[in-house]
Amino acid sequence: xxxxxxxxxxxxxxxxxxxxxxxxxxxxxxxxxxxxxxxxxxxxxxxxxxxxxxxxxxxxxxxxxxxxxxxxxxxxxxxxxxxxxxxxxxxxxxxxxxxxxxxxxxxxxxxxxx
Numbered sequence: 001x002x003x004x005x006x007x008x009x010x011x012x013x014x015x016x017x018x019x020x021x022x023x024x025x026x027x028x029x030x031x032x033x034x035x036x037x038x039x040x041x042x043x044x045x046x047x048x049x050x051x052x053x054x055x056x057x058x059x060x061x062x063x064x065x066x067x068x069x070x071x072x073x074x075x076x077x078x079x080x081x082x083x084x085x086x087x088x089x090x091x092x093x094x095x096x097x098x099x100x101x102x103x104x105x106x107x108x109x110x111x112x113x114x
Contacts, residue, residue, distance in 0.1 A: 001096025006049040008092045013045045
């Protein structure tokens with residue numbers, strides 16, 4: 001699960017950065033505010049790569065997905081990209097757990113065969 005979720009989070013890191021560049025074009029938003037919010041979100045996405053297998057890591061990932069979707073109020077294309085990354089996050093968690101379970105079964109079969 002860690003590999004799939006981390007890949008999604010690193011992709012989000014870049015999307016958040018690009019969304020920050022787009023948001024800077026909005027005259028109503030100060031560049032300091034844009035980069036503070038984007039910087040926090042980018043750091044969170046990188047930190048979550050290491051926390052995804054710990055308790056609460058997946059839930060924090062979902063919070064980041066919701067924040068990405070809500071950022072569409074400032075950068076409209078983020079409604080679409082946030083929804084795409086939320087779907088990727090779901091798939092990463094869902095299929096990552098299945099892979100982890102299969103690996104555990106395989107390891108158990110290997111240890112019992114030896």
